[in-house]
Amino acid sequence: MGSAHGIARLSILVGLVVMALKGAAWWLTGSAALYSDALETLVNVAASAMALYALTVASRPADDEHPFGHAKAEFLAAGTEGALIVAAAASILQHAWVTWLAPHPLEAPLAGIAMNAGASVINLAWAQVLFRAARASRSPALAGDARHLMADVATGVGVVLGVSLVVVTGKLWLDPAVAAATAIYVLWSGLRLIGRSAGALMDEAPDAATMGHIRAIIKANAQGAIEAHDLRTRQAGRLTFLEFHLVVPSTMLVTEAHDICDRIEGAFRRDMAHIAVNIHVEPAHKAKVHDAIVV
Ligand code: ZN
Numbered sequence: 001m002g003s004a005h006g007i008a009r010l011s012i013l014v015g016l017v018v019m020a021l022k023g024a025a026w027w028l029t030g031s032a033a034l035y036s037d038a039l040e041t042l043v044n045v046a047a048s049a050m051a052l053y054a055l056t057v058a059s060r061p062a063d064d065e066h067p068f069g070h071a072k073a074e075f076l077a078a079g080t081e082g083a084l085i086v087a088a089a090a091s092i093l094q095h096a097w098v099t100w101l102a103p104h105p106l107e108a109p110l111a112g113i114a115m116n117a118g119a120s121v122i123n124l125a126w127a128q129v130l131f132r133a134a135r136a137s138r139s140p141a142l143a144g145d146a147r148h149l150m151a152d153v154a155t156g157v158g159v160v161l162g163v164s165l166v167v168v169t170g171k172l173w174l175d176p177a178v179a180a181a182t183a184i185y186v187l188w189s190g191l192r193l194i195g196r197s198a199g200a201l202m203d204e205a206p207d208a209a210t211m212g213h214i215r216a217i218i219k220a221n222a223q224g225a226i227e228a229h230d231l232r233t234r235q236a237g238r239l240t241f242l243e244f245h246l247v248v249p250s251t252m253l254v255t256e257a258h259d260i261c262d263r264i265e266g267a268f269r270r271d272m273a274h275i276a277v278n279i280h281v282e283p284a285h286k287a288k289v290h291d292a293i294v295v
């Protein structure tokens with residue numbers, strides 16, 4: 001199996017095929033429910049293309065214009081994806097409302113159902129490929145894609161069941177009802193995505209477990225120093241930025257203090273893959289009474 005980028009590119013291709021099938025299913029039938037599914041797929045494909053571009057940008061090393069790296073590109077893309085998803089939900093709701101007011105019998109419903117179901121089978125198969133590739137390359141992005149596809153399979157099954165029910169019972173209102181239910185699910189997933197990326201863009205602190213781990217690393221590697229305080233940590237994508245004050249005996253030589261800093265930095269590099277550490281050295285009288293890591 002090729003690289004994560006190759007897989008992501010293939011993913012977009014598969015998405016286009018699925019989108020064409022679902023779009024044709026809607027075109028054939030005029031079903032609001034099938035429209036909702038087709039539109040969701042369109043957004044997915046646009047989002048995957050954007051995510052791929054963002055990954056490329058995010059993996060660039062820091063440069064003069066972006067001295068802290070480009071990791072946040074991923075969250076900017078995810079936030080935009082969330083906005084797209086919310087817009088799709090609005091369009092689906094509008095479509096469902098119009099169909100609700102003026103229900104019309106579905107044309108060629110069986111062909112439409114078959115096409116949409118075929119698209120879901122492709123999604124299901126591709127999700128399995130993605131799961132395997134995600135395990136092999138340990139990529140959270142690919143694993144996320146695979147889970148997303150599985151969610152699409154679930155909505156696809158729901159939509160196919162709904163449209164089948166319209167055909168069996170002849171109750172036309174079921175069509176916009178299924179579309180509206182899909183819209184609510186789509187809206188929820190879009191808002192959740194926006195919330196998550198907003199948190200990441202706002203320099204959220206890592207979770208309590210990670211913070212505890214960071215404090216333990218400092219404590220275990222700062223022999224010779226007195227204490228550490230004013231810890232500040234923020235996350236940008238995979239990157240964690242850590243800064244703190246390190247209090248050392250006032251008469252300690254700069255070279256000795258620097259050795260302690262290097263030892264702590266080395267320990268962080270060994271223990272956490274993507275962390276940038278910045279240490280400010282202070283003399284003994286700067287020690288704080290509370291909220292300090294005493295060595
Ligand atoms: Zn201080």
Ligand code: ZN
Nearest residue numbers: 258259261262
């Ligand atoms: Zn240095």
